[in-house]
Amino acid sequence: MGKKILYIFVALSFAAVLAAAGFFQWLVVVAPGEAIRQENIEKKLAMESPAYYVDGVTKIGVFFQDAHRQYLSYDELPESFIKAIVAAEDHQFFQHHGIDLPGFARAMFANLRAGRVVQGGSTITQQTAKNLFERKGRSVKAKLTELLFALRLEYHYPKEKILEFYANQFYVSGNGLGLGVAARYYFDKEAHELNLLEAAFIAGSVKRPNYYNPFIKKTEEDINKAKENARIRTGYVLGQMEKLGMISADEYQQATSSEIPFNKGKMQFRLNTLMDLVKDGLDDAEI
Numbered sequence: 001m002g003k004k005i006l007y008i009f010v011a012l013s014f015a016a017v018l019a020a021a022g023f024f025q026w027l028v029v030v031a032p033g034e035a036i037r038q039e040n041i042e043k044k045l046a047m048e049s050p051a052y053y054v055d056g057v058t059k060i061g062v063f064f065q066d067a068h069r070q071y072l073s074y075d076e077l078p079e080s081f082i083k084a085i086v087a088a089e090d091h092q093f094f095q096h097h098g099i100d101l102p103g104f105a106r107a108m109f110a111n112l113r114a115g116r117v118v119q120g121g122s123t124i125t126q127q128t129a130k131n132l133f134e135r136k137g138r139s140v141k142a143k144l145t146e147l148l149f150a151l152r153l154e155y156h157y158p159k160e161k162i163l164e165f166y167a168n169q170f171y172v173s174g175n176g177l178g179l180g181v182a183a184r185y186y187f188d189k190e191a192h193e194l195n196l197l198e199a200a201f202i203a204g205s206v207k208r209p210n211y212y213n214p215f216i217k218k219t220e221e222d223i224n225k226a227k228e229n230a231r232i233r234t235g236y237v238l239g240q241m242e243k244l245g246m247i248s249a250d251e252y253q254q255a256t257s258s259e260i261p262f263n264k265g266k267m268q269f270r271l272n273t274l275m276d277l278v279k280d281g282l283d284d285a286e287i
Contacts, residue, residue: 070180
């Protein structure tokens with residue numbers, strides 16, 4: 001009798017696993033939803049960034065009117081930026097399938113040991129999913145939804161396309177997003193003109209852009225502090241690149257011995273005092 005119950009339990013468990021796997025495959029492969037379609041993602045990344053009066057209808061102006069998005073294809077991304085963002089954020093990006101299980105386990109262990117969240121463990125794919133599909137909060141449900149969308153991205157797109165999405169959606173300043181805006185904003189350059197040091201800075205700044213941005217600081221002390229923070233973070237990114245064999249020791253030495261050449265570019269806001277006030281408010285907000 002006991003063996004019969006055990007067999008039934010094993011059979012039911014196996015059936016439950018198969019059902020869960022089938023349902024999971026349905027969600028990821030067969031019916032991922034309209035949001036995952038390329039035209040919908042690219043449409044979202046190419047949207048304007050309007051500001052409205054309190055009525056929510058009357059438009060004041062548009063952030064980055066001509067340069068607010070500068071969508072870049074993967075082939076237009078500088079090689080130095082690709083290497084830098086992978087080194088800084090997810091050095092296993094081209095090997096994993098959306099979730100870096102060892103990295104996730106290490107982050108969980110570090111968080112448990114610290115008693116608080118000190119590591120995120122998110123891959124570039126997960127970060128892309130979170131930003132594209134607007135994960136709300138840090139609940140278990142929100143995290144599972146992010147993981148589901150990350151797996152959908154991995155199944156339906158090559159790595160290069162996912163990195164392209166990522167490079168066009170990270171926050172820069174005001175309502176500006178993506179590498180094209182970052183290159184213009186920080187260095188008054190087009191993305192393809194970025195050198196190694198500049199690309200490494202942008203890659204290192206994606207998680208805390210306001211922390212490293214000297215242009216939004218109000219005092220000389222804060223400006224210098226932001227530049228020092230930027231130097232330290234960029235040095236870390238360059239160090240990771242050298243450690244992973246992405247750059248040579250000479251390239252590392254040359255880049256780290258140079259100052260980051262900040263040169264704020266014109267972002268072509270409309271000549272509108274009220275828009276300037278809105279922009280200042282956004283720059284002061286914590287991201």
